[in-house]
Amino acid sequence: MQDHGSSPLKRRLQIVDLARKSDAVKVEALSALFGVSTVTIRNDLNYLEQQGYVVRTFGRARYNPALLNAVPQPQESRATPAAPLLSLVAGAALHWIADGMALFLGGGALVHRLLPQLVGKPGLALTLHDLSMVATARQFLSCEIHVTGGAHSDDEPGLIGPAAELGLRSHPVDLCVIEVSGIDARGRILSQFAGAARLYAAAVRHCSKAISLARGLDAGAGFGHPVCGVGELDAFVVHHDIEAGVFDLLAEHQLRVDRKAGGVLEFRKA
Incomplete structure (x- = not known):
């Protein structure tokens, strides 16, 4: 998928959202998804790690668990099934x-x-x-x-x-x-x-x-x-x-x- 001219900021926000919704995001998968090089994705992840949004591991990154604990998660309705x-x-x-x-x-x-x-x-x-x-x-x-x-x-x-x-x-x-x-x-x-x-x-x-x-x-x-x-x-x-x-x-x-x-x-x- 091509990035269609979206800004680095927009791409990085989307990466944070992907990391938050899954266990981890892979460099190669993000590169293919956004249509940019793996070098660009690694730079994005380095920036996001410096800002405290993700934690890097080899070839992938995951959402910073400290943020999960610090930010209250939306409460589901009582009528919502478990x-x-x-x-x-x-x-x-x-x-x-x-x-x-x-x-x-x-x-x-x-x-x-x-x-x-x-x-x-x-x-x-x-x-x-x-x-x-x-x-x-x-x-x-x-x-x-x-x-x-x-x-x-x-x-x-x-x-x-x-x-x-x-x-x-x-x-x-x-x-x-x-x-x-x-x-x-x-x-x-x-x-x-x-x-x-x-x-x-x-x-x-x-x-x-x-x-x-x-x-x-x-x-x-x-x-x-x-x-x-x-x-x-x-x-x-x-x-x-x-x-x-x-x-x-x-x-x-x-x-x-x-x-x-x-x-x-x-x-x-x-």
Whole structure:
């Protein structure tokens, strides 16, 4: 991926964000991601280490653990399921993924949890737009990785815009997995982010099959930006603590409960 003229400061801020979201970042992976030399990346990491943002080790860097302890982390809502259950929701996508598949994985913490679980799936080809997920994929997986390209925005979880949509469509994709924030009264799944919603809408149209993952849902809440109709999905996975109205909306659009295990519900197109 080319850096498209972004400033060293912007690149360094993105490196800090990647390091904060993963165990460590590798020099070679960052070089490929930003389209700059490994010498440039090492200079970036040296600067960030001097400023106290990262701790260097051979060939990689990790987020300074002192900052994790010093800066209060945002508290999740009581209604948000615990981390192990979130991993189960993400892992429910695994039985849709066969060896050698081409996947588009949207951004967000929930889909991010799916990446390490793909270790046992050889021959995958991933298309990603979330830069932190690119770094994680390079660490955990030996597979083909495509980055959509596109514009970076501080308000979005990944690369967006027409260039991102073009990058998505430049490769065949068997399955897209996206994280959603809700369902509106018209039966449309929603993304919290406007740019991501447009990209995910393009992904649903481009891919052979599409599934969505959600932490929890309120039916008809209308919070977010529409991606596609529920009926355009092949499956919808969510933890079990959802209101009755969600069942009614999904049933109205021909999605029925297919599996229920470990606190996770999977709705599949009837």
